[in-house]
Amino acid sequence: MPTAPGEPALAYRLADALTLIDAPDVVLAVTRQGHRTVVSGGTALAPPTPRPALRYELGSLSKTFTVLLLADLAVNGELSLDDPLTARLPRLPLYHPRSGRITLRHLATHTSGLPRVPTDLLLTALVRPYDNGYARYDTERLLRTFARTRPRHRPGTRWHYSNFGVSLLDPALSHTTGVAYPDLLTARVLKPLGLTGTTLAPGATGTDAIGHRANGSTPVRSTDMGAFAAAGAVRATPDDLLRYVEAHLFPESTPLSAALRAVQVPLLRRGWRHRNTHTLTWYQHPAPRGPLCFHVGATFGQQAFLGYHPASGTGVVALATRRGRTCRMITTAYELLYALAGDGG
Template identity: 65%
Template structure:
């Protein structure tokens, strides 16, 4: 009995020392980022470690309780919704996009008619990064989002008028435009709205009560800043591009989302969560990268590392996880500039934790 108690005490001490070392490590990186607001959170072996900091004055709501704009990380939520609806038989991933658009919408380009929902999810539809009619505004007003004035009708009309750059499925090319089209397609297929479907099919089953698509009450959301780190920016209205970039979440909800991917069997979305992690394509030769339905995938010690990043004006976010070691990392910061290297910092942290776990 004494030996058992001693072993338990030793394990507890080792865990506490490991937790302290991790907290110190995260605190050092938070200070190095020199952003107005920073949150770094790690989940591993069933424990969460969250460290916050920043140059801006602390608000009434703690940084780790604020909701941050996730930008392109939204795409992982949208693709999970796609796979969940497919698992329920509402649609299939290889349905033609045209089958879930208004029948009155004419598609004059044959290549457009060959695009499937899977092509949109995997950025292989041949569509440009953003619609061509957004380019003039982006050039003239680079610090102003043009998405807010872009409604679903315009999105669909622009798609109909856009000639894909290459046949669907033949080449990878990152596209906000493509994933945005999943929003109205999924809504029409499931006879609902994209926000409602995401809530009922993904957020609620995973217990993500701190995740939403809309701004919250005053003080609930993080405030982004221009490059000077002082000038506040309004929240980003994504318009018809909600499926590509409108999700907002607290750091703890981000960790909960990662934990669902790390331990799918513990959720009611086990099948879809496993499926979005299955590799779909590889590009760039031996030194290139693999893509699953929803995530970028890189080799790492012990097994692959999956990740995605996102940014809007004044905010940036990163999510990554290493299934082999059960480790996940969530990172957010206000201010998007080269002086705040959140993405490489978060990626290197996660890779280092994976490396240590495999040693």
Template identity: 65%
Template sequence: MRTHGSEGALRDRLTREVADLDAPDVVLAVTRGGRRTVVTGGRAHESETPREALRYELGSLSKTFAVLLLTTLATEGLLTQDDRLAAHLPPTLRLPHSASRSITLRHLATHTSGLPRIPYDLIPGALLHPHVSGYARYDTGRLLHTFAATRPRHPAGSRWIYSNFGAALLGPALAGAAGAAYPALLGTRVLRPLGLTSTTLAPGPAGADAVGFRTDGRTPVPSTDMGAFCAAGAVRAAPHDMLSYLEAHLHPAGTPLSGPLKEVQVPQLHRGGRRGETHTLTWFQHPAPGGPMLFHAGATFGQQAFLGYHPASGTGLAAAATRSSRRIRRSRGCRLVLAAYELLYGLAEQSAG
């Protein structure tokens, strides 16, 4: 394997990428060979807190933390991945649909539960108020009630449907299995063991968190409150914690969560035929030079993020940015995610050349 280019060449490349991204705040951070390179920029004036010290909302990347917690609790013997979801929900919750009673925790983790992307009762509010998060007013009681009333679209395990609804249910299920609130569980079982001291599920004090903006580019977007969808999208982290998280996945043996970190990287399913993609328990997996790369992206109303890693070369890449709300509708194809993906692939290609 050819050695990586110099630290200066990598920094120059990241600097060019940051300059090409149209966002108020941008961070690109790479870890490889035990060395970290972090470059920041953006068209907004930098606040008193440097961009690389701010905490960014990770959106759907939070699901990777929830599934890592799932595998950790399984290692402790508190549950198994193939437990029925209903076994860890309140016994008073009645599930009239037999398909709902067949859903397992693994189905929730791999988006094969058959549940829709979001609960049906969130759709009217999203259509009427597209720039307002409906999750904030959605508590656990409502989440469980809606789950009980929802007939899955397909039998569990038969189809892949990306589902915030399903991932959210991991929160109360893991809490029920371990007898503690989800935020506390994530903190004690995942964040603390991995040394992620700048990662949290709640907003921090003034100046600690990155802030997105409304269409005018001046009015800040309120911090995203995920309500009962905590497991699906509430994590926020500073760039160096993102790198620590990636390094733990790249080198599981050196962490207290060696088994769970290896478990979440095991492929579970493939969809889309020869040109499709493989899914592990929580990561998307694509072919890359030298071996597969694993990644996930996330977005909230004012921010977006990407985490990816290439085990064969020991390379990890974290990207985060704030954005203006006019770009919300383009979040799936946002330039940050595409640029980060291509950059990680390029670094993998470089290492294998």
């Protein structure tokens, strides 16, 4: 159970939280004003590579990296958030007029009207629930599907979470810059922030955490996201995620300060009584001494949480190698962040 020097009380607090999470491998990490505390454990035997040194699948937390890339291109004048999506793609024969009104901002904020996943992918999942349909879904197919998909509502009028929508940022940004999305993300986000342990592809044997199904014992192969990479393909070490959250807490210390500030600006309200806010990429909830921001993600065998409270300079990272609500990782991590925001740690 590694801990940061000078943080014994917080380490014990994280160790207690760790006991609430049921997963083969778990990492909980907190950064407070730049001081880090990391604990790890799990129900499985410790792997040969220490858990905090492994790379974990982030699932939908990947969206925050993609939208930060989008924001960086926007603040540098290479595109506008309000550009129509179709203006940033190869020419497509659209079947529905509403599709032409979708902007890049709509994709980032889940207000495009596009469904969560394409209908054909959903049907595959219903027929073969343990099959990874993403892996065989290429960019050409994604664009064809977009061209014939009718948005459920007028773009910009309602919030509806969409992996489909965020995935379209991949071909849009690649077409705009002439650089493939993985290379673009690496050059514009990962390298400037010093995220050397973050990638979109599996690493060498022993460097990546192994996911498990809901039973906590059945291993799951590494998740190939195909054309949905922008929505869920990023993998990162806990150390890199701490560095990433610290960049959001203290943007002026990074080369991406303008983009990091831009992705934290509240844009729309949602949830019960509209108490919760959505920025360009983060969920924003009320908390003591100011709002907190967070995002979660899951693949077929892993879960991830990242959240931060700007007012106290606090960030929380949580990772687990099990998929399922009974794991309790997301709830535990969120409650930890909320408590730290209120009591000063």
